[in-house]
Amino acid sequence: MPPKDWKIIGNDDGWILNNNPHPVTPETIRKLMVERYEGSPVGAISWCVGDNSIYEFETEIGQRIGDGYEAFEDERQYWLNRNIHSLIESCGGPLTEITRQFHEAGIDLLPSLRMNSHYDSAYDSPSYGRFRRDHPEWLIGQPHEYIPHPTLEYAISSGVDYKFPGVRAHMSSIVFELIEKFDVDGIELDYFRHPAFFRIEEAYANRYLMTDFIRGVRKRLDEVGAQRDKHLDLLVRVPPTLYDAKRIGLDVETWIRESLVDVVAAGGGFMPFDQPLREFVEAAADTTCLILGSLEALRWAVDEELLYAIAAQHWEIGVDGFYLFNYFNTPNEWKRRVLGNMVDRGKLLGLDKRYELDHSDRFGSKEAHIGAFRYASPWASLPVCMEQTRAGGGSVLNLDIADDIEAARATGTLASITLKLGFDVFCEQDELDVRLNNQPLSWDGRWVSEEGWSYGAFDGDVYHTSQTPRRVDGILIQFDVTDLHLAKGENGLVIRLLRGDGPHRRVILTEVRLEIRYE
Incomplete structure (x- = not known):
């Protein structure tokens, strides 16, 4: 039955x-x-x-x-x-x-x-x-x-x-x-x-x-x-x-x-x-x-x-x-x-x-019951330690989306699509070479926030009931990708770090978001 x-x-x-x-x-x-x-x-x-x-x-x-x-x-x-x-x-x-x-x-x-x-x-x-x-x-x-x-x-x-x-x-x-x-x-x-x-x-x-x-x-x-x-x-x-x-x-x-x-x-x-x-x-x-x-x-x-x-x-x-x-x-x-x-x-x-994209560090500890989660789980896409590579290289990631972007664009219901990349730190002299489905994103068209990003979480006032935003410290680099081709299904994302002349600090990619807004 x-x-x-x-x-x-x-x-x-x-x-x-x-x-x-x-x-x-x-x-x-x-x-x-x-x-x-x-x-x-x-x-x-x-x-x-x-x-x-x-x-x-x-x-x-x-x-x-x-x-x-x-x-x-x-x-x-x-x-x-x-x-x-x-x-x-x-x-x-x-x-x-x-x-x-x-x-x-x-x-x-x-x-x-x-x-x-x-x-x-x-x-x-x-x-x-x-x-x-x-x-x-x-x-x-x-x-x-x-x-x-x-x-x-x-x-x-x-x-x-x-x-x-x-x-x-x-x-x-x-x-x-x-x-x-x-x-x-x-x-x-x-x-x-x-x-x-x-x-x-x-x-x-x-x-x-x-x-x-x-x-x-x-x-x-x-x-x-x-x-x-x-x-x-x-x-x-x-x-x-x-x-x-x-x-x-x-x-x-x-x-x-x-x-x-x-x-x-x-x-x-x-x-x-x-x-x-x-x-x-x-x-x-x-x-x-x-x-x-x-x-x-x-x-x-x-x-x-x-x-x-x-x-x-x-x-x-x-x-x-x-x-x-x-x-x-x-x-x-x-x-x-x-x-x-x-x-x-x-x-x-x-x-x-x-x-x-998901995070391995959400269950990375070997302590107590968290260790059991780590034992039974594969590694996720993030975080990524960014190091400079040869031209055409970079960290290769995949965004799997269910939305039919081309259909929404044809009917006029698509408002915007924004790619957001979160880093723990990012040096002012450094740049990124970002390609989405082999389409290069303009570095000059980026928008940068030093206020990090947020997510909703239970606030603890009443057990697992009410919610409040929590902020993550870091640098958020955003790109408007509304006019780019996005497939229904897998979309390749390549991120390459280009080091500048300033002091070099370790750069960790800790967050990747693709936000789709409709009219």
Whole structure:
């Protein structure tokens, strides 16, 4: 049976319990969760049930956070434990009530199980799972093993190692409880929180073990679904390339080909422009598996024109919809309007857009869970250390755009196109030789700002809710390219640094933007 036609699945990280030091009631859930989605194009919610082998729902198999502790690290942990128990007493528990309310609103619910959180929690903390504490021999980093720090090996060492049967059995028991006990519409296995499941040198060879695990989940989903006379969907969120997924032990191509999974959310959303998303679409051709492009608000990706560019590009590639991470608290009006525009492909054509190139330094650290992101991700286009080359050389980049510029120009709806290049520093005596699709840009026609550039971000006043601009220091060099030919699809961009006679400082290209404005 084909999966539901979900244009958008929104992940919720469980904030209403784990980042809300106040009493939570069914009315709180309705006001702060459900009402924020009503009338929006979000068709399903994947609700995170816990981290680090600690769970925030009415589990009878896993460890509920705070149980067995008399003292908590902070007020947040106290209220988290208290709210879980108060909701169990008042309405059956958080997952029971959240599922019921979203179903009443016509929105599907999938519990989201993080497959291997690597957050840096203290060993004796209530947020460090008893399962890991009781079985240190089942962790990626072995007891008494010296692992240098900071390294990728150290960053993933606190995660469980799925080569051990006990780990796979324990995680299967949590999955089965979630689909057997609750009236859910399927389950999400979040393999991007966090993406490491075996020792680095063993991951590729052990990918068959994770495929066997997935087969067991698929079998149980089908059995429970048959009992309920409904199809239960399996959603997986995986690394941004099929190669990197397989390299870390996730044979996503096999999962798709054997119809083990219904929905694949491709990537963590940190590199929506550079990610080879098309390979996922091609892998799912002639199958019923949905491919969703992943968006991560903390990339940052909350500016409307940026989201519209991502959406347009993803639709052009052939995705079936979008998976949203960390957008849960955006207001209802924002979800209706912005997300509504993203799924309205006709309207999207005429909306202003900002295409960008992605940054490897957004997840370049080897510390804690960020190291797991680095481990599972390819390198992106930026930053580029600019050095002078021979004539005709330079840094070769690619801008993939979905807009039909020639059609907009013919109908008179195109207002302007601006290429913006951001540098950490730029010497006054230096110049750039810039070519867009082999068309040279006039250096004399540039416009330079020493005030840097900005992007939208959550301001922190209310958890992931309100937004404010953040400024990046640097030199922004802009070119008007409205009259140049731009193809629908790939556009070659070559940037060559020409050194002047002044003092030579290292020059880093840190930002590339192509802004398209319509009348």
